[in-house]
Amino acid sequence: MIQKTKDKIEAFIFDMDGVIIDSEEIWKRAEKEVFSSIGVKLSEELCSVTQSMTTTEVTNFWYSKYPWKHKTLDEVENGVVERVAHFIKNEGQAISGIEKFIKVLNSRGYKIGLATNSPSVLIPVVLEKLALTEYFDATSSAEHELEGKPHPFVYLTTAEKLNVKPENCVAIEDSFSGLLAAKKAGMKTIAIFDSPNSKVENKIADYYISCYNQFDFSKLNLEE
Template sequence: MKQKIEAVIFDMDGVIIDSEAIWKRAEQEVFSSVGVELSSELCELTQAMTTAAVTRFWYERFPWKEKSLTEVEYSVIERVADLIRDEGTAIDGVERFIRDIKHRGYKIGLATNSPAMLIPVVLEKLGISDYFDAIASAEHEPEGKPNPSVYSSVIKKLGLTPATCVAIEDSLSGLVAARKAGMKTIAIVNGAHASAEFGIADLIVNHYGELDLKTENY
């Protein structure tokens, strides 16, 4: 028997906040300052990594001496936080969607690979902090996505089972993590071309205006 969905768990970057350009700018500024030569090809490999993993990735290729890995990682996070406060904008339609599902009784969670300190920065910037019932960062997990642990942590905090939760993601690694956690999945592509890899999602939508949980057609 199909179980009723009781909670929606959101990824953060690219799902709640339009932050891809912000991350790229912060990483370019900070890593370049310690001698890293960033290339678009290598940057593509780091997109789904945690900040700690990205920092290790660049250090292994362009080892620096002036600062520790932790100092450089924190510099990136601080720069991202500053840019979000100054320039951060919500993904189109997400605020209305969150308000709607909260009003209709769904629990709301957040599971992100981003550092924990950025979660309140994003939610406060967008004015949606009060809507979330549980949050988790992969910073506090053994591994980031595609490992499912960050999703499992949020599900546990919500007091629910995976079968009653649906994840909204914009990346393959996030979709894999959610599926491994036992959840239904929705891929939101935000107007971009939907990669064939997104076929693992139970539902693919272009934007939040296409998404209506009343039908639960996934």
């Protein structure tokens, strides 16, 4: 439970993939399509390692394992991002309950931000696909930071854009690296996990939900 303190919560900052849009399989398909075409042998074990990386880090990772020729790293990375954007536009699905939840936050006067490891070009694609653009006061991508999550930079940047102190922000994440980034930034954290095992493995969040319909403002002690 997030305990009430003298610091009033003023903003909610969302991760994007797995928190706003159900995109895990989309990323897997895009990466398999692009990397396999240049001779990379993807495995479930190694794909799990890259899951929380930025696209640049993922591309560098696979190049170190299976160096390819005839295409630059940028060309390969851009190929993956283009395929992800294509799949999102045509097949993207919102995480259940996110639209209603964001509208409730908006109606209560909270500022709303987005902090993602994904490339910035995908942010408007996702928000437009889900018809959520108008609700976000600030968005940030880790591609413009020195390092992505689990480093806190993208969260600190988003808080600055919102003109809210980090301690007055709640971050919503679905991964350990994301939760760690928000914690390092000094924010309260909510983990959204659909698996009980995930809660056990990721104990650092202040509060846990398996879906947005479970969100209870009174339990979070966010009311004055």
